[in-house]
Amino acid sequence: MPSSPNLYVYHHDEIILQQDAFLHISDLAVQRGYGIFDFFKIQNNVPLFLEDYLARFYESARLMDLPVPFAPDALKKVLYELMDKNQIPESGIKMVLTGGYSEDGYTPAAPNLIITQQPVSLPPAEVVQQGIKIITHEFVRELAQAKTINYTTGIRLMKEVKAQNATDVLYHHNGVITEFPRCNFFIVTQDNQVRTPGQDVLKGITRKNVLELATKKYPTEAGTVTLTDLVQAKEAFLTSTTKRIIPIVQVNDQMIGTGKPGPVTMDLLQDLADLENQSAS
């Protein structure tokens, strides 16, 4: 995380300076990569869709048998205290829940909850206007429906992503597309159906919002999206909390549609921006 002398975090049950936040080496995240997290955005000092992110955080924790040390209302109180301390109107908050200080180095103990906050900004306009190139890779995340801290494959693949002059890598399995390491994926078919993978993915909150927005205007479905569907699509885009929507114009060596951001993509991006701006006002 970028260092910043006046940035506060929540750690070991108190709000302290980020530079002073250290975890004992016996923590199960360090020893066994065991933990979950979530991340939400603050716009104009307002946390967006907080209930959705908290529900997912508690669900990820449940799937990993990690008791969150606060009930939701108490956790919200801590979050608001941290936001108030840091005063960063356009930012993201990350909550990590680890496997705790395990005595035997394998069995989870009382989890450590670490909450950090960082300034965030939207993607540069030119990235959105030009769209991005992505590559594909056969892989399914372990316990895909939980937001675990495990990014081994995603991080290792960044070398290949860069070597291919791409921006990200899209996972697929048995010809069925799932997700990016840190984003969800959508296509727009030739007849303007909006479709996103329905299984074996982390159900993104932005994905959820885009599905709800798209349903109002287009035939919309969360289901099976294949590599063949992608190659034949009119448009494609990714979604995430920090990126909102970014058009995908090339997959490996293949241009998608016209090779430019498509009209449905840009329409949904505008709807999403409007929704977020309204929520933040």
Place this chain on the structure above:
Amino acid sequence: MPSSPNLYVYHHDEIILQQDAFLHISDLAVQRGYGIFDFFKIQNNVPLFLEDYLARFYESARLMDLPVPFAPDALKKVLYELMDKNQIPESGIKMVLTGGYSEDGYTPAAPNLIITQQPVSLPPAEVVQQGIKIITHEFVRELAQAKTINYTTGIRLMKEVKAQNATDVLYHHNGVITEFPRCNFFIVTQDNQVRTPGQDVLKGITRKNVLELATKKYPTEAGTVTLTDLVQAKEAFLTSTTKRIIPIVQVNDQMIGTGKPGPVTMDLLQDLADLENQSAS
């Protein structure tokens, strides 16, 4: 890790008390579960098969693009310093190499090398004499040939292992057996062939030693071992650095062979114990 007031570790480039060893929360092991490790045993103050463990440690690091901050000879020097400081004749040393203090929370930085030492003891005699029950679970480890810190599935499955009154869980994929979360797996066929999975597994050092010992006496193979092979086997056992060999007498609801530890298993255990005792003298 069990706390012990006089236990030293190597951390942040120096040998310090374990109780004082803290990692900044920005480390990529904490944020993204990114790291590798290795573990070797010390018997009678002698590290066993150290060259093999170090070679594997450097290979895991290479597969994850993590530069080990020492060349092997310099790392050995640090290990011997730590052993000398702690003076634990029967112990294990664990070396963890993390993704480091990442600025952007995704890209690896200079890795943090954390070396810890703990007393270890062999499995209780009755466990070896009676053998254990295991359960099976469909799963392949991500980047199986590297010893990553990622144990999400193994740890989550301990609840089911206990619920089934078992000791461990054996992974398989498409009917082909691979490994335990922390051990390798062998069968002995009805005609006394010794066989172990050859692909998609971490190549254990104890596994290597057992293969070499077995080859002297029995037809031995690292290849494809199926769930059907297991059910039809005369004997089965697991191997690991701390456990040496433990006979497996039941898999799910199925007894293996006579339901008692088999003669080839016990013979190989004796050979392994002799090898380790000779190496430690």
